[in-house]
């Protein structure tokens with residue numbers, strides 16, 4: 191990886207929580223990411239964060255490092271978009287632009303030159319980290335929250351074989367049908383809806399000819415989440431999995447909201463879900 195700069199390192203549960211900056215080929219600017227390294231990395235778990243978050247959010251708030259250290263799971267936490275490009279208005283909205291990359295490659299000006307999060311993750315950051323630690327796709331999983339849950343599900347479905355395990359917290363399941371998705375897709379992909387379905391987890395699941403993750407997908411969703419009905423729509427993904435024959439464990443939790451207290455409450459179950467599939 192080009193010009194990898196270690197910005198910070200913290201001892202954590204016997205491992206190391208690191209933060210890096212590097213010159214990204216795909217984005218054309220420097221990008222930051224977090225990497226938790228257990229004493230003996232045996233698997234790699236990519237966590238994609240939600241709107242307004244950064245490479246630090248999960249590391250600081252989710253409390254995943256203790257079990258990750260015990261299980262031998264490295265945790266890669268990319269940022270949620272390019273930063274500092276200088277596009278007019280890029281930080282005006284919390285649900286579009288900076289902090290809201292939606293884990294796809296934009297095709298529309300002025301975003302297309304830099305907002306290339308899918309290529310950045312799949313063709314640059316993930317392969318570099320996998321190579322560094324000798325952990326290939328059979329030892330790699332992906333999970334995420336909200337916009338990052340959308341990212342986890344869609345990248346796993348769009349790149350068969352890239353990840354062996356997948357899970358999500360409160361994912362945006364049907365972006366074609368919700369305001370966050372419609373705003374992002376119109377801005378990044380254009381008004382022609384032809385390309386949109388390829389980035390919608392529920393629509394992608396409906397195109398599967400066989401269950402893509404036979405060992406099962408795990409989703410947790412809080413029932414006191416204010417975005418549940420209008421933005422997240424897990425019932426759409428549930429219905430699509432039923433059609434595709436995809437095993438899905440969708441757990442609906444009374445009283446839990448959208449934030450990191452919810453994520454921290456169930457993150458251990460997600461690590462164990464991935465460990466069971468990646469480490470057998």
Ligand SMILES: N[C@@H](CCC(=O)N[C@@H](CS)C(=O)NCC(=O)O)C(=O)O
Nearest residue numbers: 240241242243284336337448449450
């Ligand atoms: N900025 C929005 C909320 C954005 C939001 O809830 N972001 C979620 C991801 S979609 C998040 O994880 N925020 C960071 C946090 O809760 O620490 C608001 O103020 O209503």
